Amino acid sequence: MVQLLESDILTKEVLDWTGVHLFHFEGSSCSQKARVFMNLKGIEWESHPINLGTGENYSEYYLGINPRGLVPTLVQDGEVHIESNDILILLDDRFPENKLIPDGMENKMAELLRHEDDLHLDLRTITFRFTQPRGKEPRSRDTLQNYRDRGTGRVRGEKDAHKDVELKFWETAANVGITDDAVRVSAVRFKDTLNGLANQLERTRYLFGNDLTVLDIAWVIYVNRLVRCGYPLERLHPKVDEWFWPLRERPEFAQELNVSPALQKAVDENHAQQRREGKTLVDVAGL
Numbered sequence: 001m002v003q004l005l006e007s008d009i010l011t012k013e014v015l016d017w018t019g020v021h022l023f024h025f026e027g028s029s030c031s032q033k034a035r036v037f038m039n040l041k042g043i044e045w046e047s048h049p050i051n052l053g054t055g056e057n058y059s060e061y062y063l064g065i066n067p068r069g070l071v072p073t074l075v076q077d078g079e080v081h082i083e084s085n086d087i088l089i090l091l092d093d094r095f096p097e098n099k100l101i102p103d104g105m106e107n108k109m110a111e112l113l114r115h116e117d118d119l120h121l122d123l124r125t126i127t128f129r130f131t132q133p134r135g136k137e138p139r140s141r142d143t144l145q146n147y148r149d150r151g152t153g154r155v156r157g158e159k160d161a162h163k164d165v166e167l168k169f170w171e172t173a174a175n176v177g178i179t180d181d182a183v184r185v186s187a188v189r190f191k192d193t194l195n196g197l198a199n200q201l202e203r204t205r206y207l208f209g210n211d212l213t214v215l216d217i218a219w220v221i222y223v224n225r226l227v228r229c230g231y232p233l234e235r236l237h238p239k240v241d242e243w244f245w246p247l248r249e250r251p252e253f254a255q256e257l258n259v260s261p262a263l264q265k266a267v268d269e270n271h272a273q274q275r276r277e278g279k280t281l282v283d284v285a286g287l
Contacts, residue, residue, distance in 0.1 A: 004067075004080040008154045011064030014075045020045040020091075021075040023065065025052045029123060030084035032256045033221045034072045037088050037214060039252035041098050055143040063151030068162055082155070085113040088214045100214045109214060116218045119193065121169060122186035123225055129178040130229040130274065130281050131267050139170040180284050187285035190226060191236065198239040206243070220247050224257050230271060230281040 006015060014021070022038075022045050024031035038045055050056050050071050057069045066073040066082050074081040074090070081087050089110060092101045101109050128138050144167060153160055197219065200207055207215045223244050227233050234241040247253055259267075274280045281287065 002081060002083045002086050002155065004082065004155065005157050007157060008067060008152050009065060009080055010152060011061055014065055014080060015078045017075050018077050021048055022046070023048045023050050023062065023071055023073040023075075025050050025057075025071050027259075028052060028071050029221050029225055030070070030120075031072045033084055033218055034074075034087055035256045036217050036221070036253050037091070037100065039256070040100060040212075040217070041091065041095055043091060043095050055139075055146070058143055058146045058150065060150050063147070067151040067153055067155060067160055068166065069147055069151070070166075083117075085110070085117055085214075085218070088113075088217075092214065100212065100217070102208070102211070102213070105208075109208070112208070112215055113218060115193070116215075116222065119186075119189060119222070121165075122189050123222055124169070125178055125182050125186045126190075126229050126231075126281065127225060128173065129183055129284075131270065138173045141174065144170055144174075183281070183284045184286065187231075187281065187287060190222075190231070191287070194223075194233075194237045194240055198237050201239045201243050212247075216243075216247060220244060220253060221257070224248060228267065230274075232282055232287055236287065 006012075009015065020043060022031075022034060024034065024047070026049070050062055052071070056062060057066075057071060063069050065075075065080060068082060070082065072084055072087065074087045076094075081090060089101065089106060092099060093106070132138075147163075147167065153163055155162070197207060204210055206212050207219060223233065223240065227244075233244065248257065271280065274283075
């Protein structure tokens with residue numbers, strides 16, 4: 001569990017907050033995962049939106065709460081927790097009604113969720129290449145400088161190497177863009193993983209047996225994003241497709257995953273341009 005120390009935090013006001021507070025962004029996959037989880041659990045929480053599009057996550061205020069500048073961040077009764085999967089495991093324990101992790105399976109679930117988390121930069125690679133116009137700089141140099149300069153840069157009292165990983169990703173995207181080779185590598189990783197999920201779904205109704213768990217929540221979020229980017233789920237992984245859509249259409253999921261008509265129009269126009277150029281995800285990754 002990644003609970004920050006008081007010395008990691010510069011925005012001290014949150015240490016006095018009571019109840020459950022979530023800093024999140026509407027379109028963030030990790031934020032969506034946390035919100036769907038709390039919908040299913042019936043947890044009451046206070047919303048603190050952070051706009052990643054305007055760089056609000058790199059503000060002095062937010063980096064003073066989460067030195068990584070990522071969302072979501074959970075504040076519960078003055079404790080500050082980062083890392084979305086850790087947040088789910090923590091809240092499932094503290095709010096035991098409607099359990100989404102089987103008793104005694106916490107360590108096994110954490111291990112399985114780490115594999116999902118290991119693919120997060122791959123999801124980001126595909127997202128920024130296939131939902132935004134080519135040539136758009138994902139993060140400006142001024143924004144990244146703010147990220148370097150603000151916050152303590154420490155997690156659990158030590159210099160946070162994760163921040164360097166974030167900076168490397170965005171600097172590479174700014175300097176050379178998200179290349180075809182990067183897309184191919186990420187798409188292969190997802191294809192291999194989804195084949196593994198399909199094998200599991202041949203044996204069980206859900207990804208960790210016959211009851212819905214946090215593992216299903218995590219992968220519905222990822223699969224939803226891949227489908228939005230043009231991944232041919234039904235053709236390549238029909239068993240995963242059969243599992244995905246009934247969950248995606250449940251109100252607890254749909255209210256967090258549906259996008260505005262304006263955003264959907266922009267994505268559709270971008271995909272149409274990619275089809276004209278022969279540069280869809282299917283084309284680039286050879287799917």
